[in-house]
Amino acid sequence: MGATSAGPAPGTTGHAGVLSAVSIALFCIQLDFFALNLAIPGISTELHVTVSAAQWTLSAYMLAIGCLFIVGGRLGDLFGRRPVLLTGIALFAAASVGCALAPSLGLLVAARVAQGVGAALIFPVSVSVITNAFPEATRARALGAAFAIANVGTAVGPFAGGGFTDGPGWRWIFWLLAPLSAVSLALALWYVPDSRDDRAPRQIDLPGCLTVVTGLAALTLAVERGSAWGWDHPRTLVLYAVAALCGALFVRRERTCRHPLVDFALFRNVPFDLVTVMGSVSNMGYAVTVFLATLQLQQLRGLSALLAGTVFLAPALMVACTGPLGAWFSTRLRPTTVMALAGAVAGSGMIGLSLVRAWWLYIPAFTWCALGLGLGWTFASVATQQVIPPARAGEASGVVLTALVVLGAIALAAVASAITALTPETGPERAYDAILRTGGTIILAASVLAALISRRLAARGLVPSPRRA
Incomplete structure (x- = not known):
């Protein structure tokens, strides 16, 4: 290996x-x-x-x-x-x-x-x-x-x-x-x-490190603080410009570097791309759903922080269960199929959460939603290791985790802006529901596309079959 x-x-x-x-x-x-x-x-x-x-x-x-x-x-x-x-x-x-x-x-x-x-x-x-x-x-x-x-x-x-x-x-x-x-x-x-990639020399691509760290730092800072500073504030715009410039320099460097920090051949691995995209979409949905549920429970339903935390208990425990559940699925289904299934559950859960009002339906809907979203972003790390060689496990894991964290932050920033724009016209409850339905629809569409791609990849033998433990 x-x-x-x-x-x-x-x-x-x-x-x-x-x-x-x-x-x-x-x-x-x-x-x-x-x-x-x-x-x-x-x-x-x-x-x-x-x-x-x-x-x-x-x-x-x-x-x-x-x-x-x-x-x-x-x-x-x-x-x-x-x-x-x-x-x-x-x-x-x-x-x-x-x-x-x-x-x-x-x-x-x-x-x-x-x-x-x-x-x-x-x-x-x-x-x-x-x-x-x-x-x-x-x-x-x-x-x-x-x-x-x-x-x-x-x-x-x-x-x-x-x-x-x-x-x-x-x-x-x-x-x-x-x-x-x-x-x-x-x-x-x-x-x-200890273990390492013995095919690579013991040296790190320092210019690549500098450009990717600077670019991601600028992007993350702009996303994290943009709502406070203002999205059109010069400080925010400069950070986005720095992120774009560093991103371009990083791509150029990695394409010409003898020992790149990220081998772009990794992205020619279609199952890896599919897992990364579906994991990122699920994590974005998870971040958005938790954020909106917190607002709904405390601002609209008037729950205290303690009672709101109690409502979160069942969904949070369901997320904890998605780790072993994903491992169980991995011996029975292809990794790309599991990701598509997670997206279907998550998307339907987000849409369902936007429609319910009674407590006896809200908590089960929230728990069902957490099952799909948690399985999606948790299983992404498991699935990644099934579709790449173990020697480059750290590199692939770093790329996936970066996508999950950065895109999750971007999703939260987008939702904050959407709430600001929609609330004066529709009121907070309708704004929250509209965002949940939009997000659920996007995840459902992504899961259907992922299922179709997974089926085609399996027919061509390009995605690993499940291995029973």
């Missing part, structure tokens, strides 16, 4: 140790983001800053993650996945302590950037660590289990964030993350074997 391994042979105990180390690290990342969302008012009050300024604790984190996934994934392929994973976990743990101790917003934001860098190393490398440590027969099941545990962080995050903020304080979110990260680091030190 072109990958080498060093370190302890996994075996049964070793496999459990690898899975535990990776799962805990991913759980911390998910818990971190979803918990801090509810802590913004508490941070604003304690540090004596505006809520808008406190929002930088989220924006800075997403900025670091969004622009470094590709670099982090390829670093693992080139220099060894074990050292890159250990570096990422150690940095995340140390930055968590820094966040807990930060006396000012500036230092808190700096620590959040460091956390984001650590997370950007952990996430794509974790996927490639499992891909290379587990045999093909159990690989999908291991990835599904890792994402199931990670998605528990998604479910627990809002409760942890709200509970700590209302109780001992928001800093305890980070005091919880620090020891959990330390446990993950210890397990990774003991159990995770």
Whole structure:
């Protein structure tokens, strides 16, 4: 396959140790983001800053993650996945302590950037660590289990964030993350074997790194802060121009570079393209649906944050279940077929959510929607590893995760603008429903197209058949 391994042979105990180390690290990342969302008012009050300024604790984190996934994934392929994973976990743990101790917003934001860098190393490398440590027969099941545990962080995050903020304080979110990260680091030190792409030289494309990081940073910052600054503000327009210029330079560099950061031959792999597009569409739908559901529950239905969190519990648990569910599907259906099926469930769920009013229908509709959306963006990482060689697992994972995060942020920005434009004319409820129906229709159309392409690819033998474990 072109990958080498060093370190302890996994075996049964070793496999459990690898899975535990990776799962805990991913759980911390998910818990971190979803918990801090509810802590913004508490941070604003304690540090004596505006809520808008406190929002930088989220924006800075997403900025670091969004622009470094590709670099982090390829670093693992080139220099060894074990050292890159250990570096990422150690940095995340140390930055968590820094966040807990930060006396000012500036230092808190700096620590959040460091956390984001650590997370950007952990996430794509974790996927490639499992891909290379587990045999093909159990690989999908291991990835599904890792994402199931990670998605528990998604479910627990809002409760942890709200509970700590209302109780001992928001800093305890980070005091919880620090020891959990330390446990993950210890397990990774003991159990995770090393592996790398032995066909590539031990050198990184620095000009490619510079252009892609600068371009993605500019794009992410413009999307994250555009609604606050104004989409036609010179600052926003300059950032978009920088992103476009860096994107063009990156494409030119990668086409001529002897050892590119991203081999564009990857995009000639049609199953990979299909998985990436469907995963991105699902993640965009997930981000939009959660955002709109939060507004509907608190602004229109008048629920408190605690009651709204309770409504989110069933959908969040369903998302957690999509990890093992995707692994089960992977032994029975082709990866592209699973992605198309997820899109059909997600699209119908979003449309259904826009039509229901009674509680006895709202929660089941929301849960059905979460099943499709969660399966779509979670299974994207599993499916990616089924359609690319393990030697380039980190690179492919980094590309997919970048697409998911950046396009998800763009979807949220577009929805915020749409709400601003539609609400004065239709009222908030109709505006939310119109956006959900539009998004659901787009995802349904994408799933139909994906199913047709998947069928044609299967007929030509270009997509792997399911392998029973």
